[in-house]
Amino acid sequence: MLDNNAIVNALRSVKDPKSGQNILTAKMVEDLRIEGNNVFFSIVLKSNDQEMKTSLNFACMEAIAKVYPDANVNIHLKLKSDFSEDDQSILPQVKNVIAVASGKGGVGKSTVSANIATSLAQLGAKVGLLDADIYGPSIPTMMGAEGKRPKIEILYGKHKIVPVEAHGVHLMSVGFVVEPEQAIVLRGPRLGGLIRQFLQECLWPELDYLIIDLPPGTGDVQLTLVQMIPVTGVVMVTTPQKVALIDAVKAMNMFLMPNVAVPIVGVVENMSWFTPEELPDNKYFIFGQGGGKSLAAQSNSVLLGQIPLVQSVREAGDSGAPISLTKGHPSQIAFENVAKNLMRQVYIRNETLEPTRIVKMQT
Numbered sequence: 001m002l003d004n005n006a007i008v009n010a011l012r013s014v015k016d017p018k019s020g021q022n023i024l025t026a027k028m029v030e031d032l033r034i035e036g037n038n039v040f041f042s043i044v045l046k047s048n049d050q051e052m053k054t055s056l057n058f059a060c061m062e063a064i065a066k067v068y069p070d071a072n073v074n075i076h077l078k079l080k081s082d083f084s085e086d087d088q089s090i091l092p093q094v095k096n097v098i099a100v101a102s103g104k105g106g107v108g109k110s111t112v113s114a115n116i117a118t119s120l121a122q123l124g125a126k127v128g129l130l131d132a133d134i135y136g137p138s139i140p141t142m143m144g145a146e147g148k149r150p151k152i153e154i155l156y157g158k159h160k161i162v163p164v165e166a167h168g169v170h171l172m173s174v175g176f177v178v179e180p181e182q183a184i185v186l187r188g189p190r191l192g193g194l195i196r197q198f199l200q201e202c203l204w205p206e207l208d209y210l211i212i213d214l215p216p217g218t219g220d221v222q223l224t225l226v227q228m229i230p231v232t233g234v235v236m237v238t239t240p241q242k243v244a245l246i247d248a249v250k251a252m253n254m255f256l257m258p259n260v261a262v263p264i265v266g267v268v269e270n271m272s273w274f275t276p277e278e279l280p281d282n283k284y285f286i287f288g289q290g291g292g293k294s295l296a297a298q299s300n301s302v303l304l305g306q307i308p309l310v311q312s313v314r315e316a317g318d319s320g321a322p323i324s325l326t327k328g329h330p331s332q333i334a335f336e337n338v339a340k341n342l343m344r345q346v347y348i349r350n351e352t353l354e355p356t357r358i359v360k361m362q363t
């Protein structure tokens, strides 16, 4: 008689080729049934990849054969119920891909990305953060993961990169693989190659949100991204300044082009006003007012929040512990509200709009 627990334990050693998680944790095993010497179960697939099917089938058979060499193993491979043929995503284990974009550098895109990711994780979501800003990879520093190196794992004969974990967020950054001075000399195709690797060869676990900190403006990274994965939505970061807006609109329009069609899910206005630490009720509008609201109106989206310029936000970023970890700090509350508004807008986007399609470039 075959023992149910022994079978379950055997299957626990089989890994999902996409996330690297064991197939039980990844909730891919269904309808496990044992009858005499027969084992029946289904493997729920999130992608229709033939190689993946074969690998999984083999790995399951092998794992069970180790404990019960004579058992009859009957595996039913089935696609998950909401699978569509269009959905050839290379990241089927990621529910929402959120790109964080801006017109120019220095507006706080990385600060906002790191704090949104941390806040979402604090709210209980499973979160990844991909630092795609090749020119200024600041996520390792801001998340306190400087000097860390991602582990390499061999899965089904292929080398895979395991994202680094910090503050409950799974991280990948150019900063983990090249020195900052080297990053500057990487151009065009090399950059695209790196981003491709981070999406294709990384063992991203099951995620509710993968936040992508993009380089400013429009360029190769943005293009590679929309051609590789369906980006659920874009968060635009801007300062209140009117002149910053022209650049922000340009960057935003790339996503709204009819053949790209990635919706803007909201705008974060950063450095909305300056508040001295010792006078928390004072607001100085040093960069003017209205930029965020105006950009939200132009993109037909909403203002997710206004983040004041506060010294401790900068200090927290430099020290590797985003302010979102300091419960009760006014800036923590501000970022938590941005994160909650983002969750709501992503939900509305998914309810009301078709899933984003990968951009097919004519060659």
Ligand SMILES: Nc1ncnc2c1ncn2[C@@H]1O[C@H](COP(=O)(O)OP(=O)(O)O)[C@@H](O)[C@H]1O
Residues within 6 Å of the ligand: 102, 104, 105, 106, 107, 108, 109, 110, 111, 112, 136, 138, 270, 271, 307, 308, 309, 310, 311, 312, 313, 314, 315, 317, 318
């Ligand atoms: N709300 C804020 N309050 C204080 N400092 C901020 C704030 N937002 C960003 N900074 C600081 O401004 C600088 C630029 O921010 P960063 O997030 O690196 O911008 P970007 O990624 O757009 O280039 C960093 O030193 C960061 O710590």
Ligand SMILES: [Mg+2]
Residues within 6 Å of the ligand: 109, 110, 111, 133, 136, 138
């Ligand atoms: Mg940055």
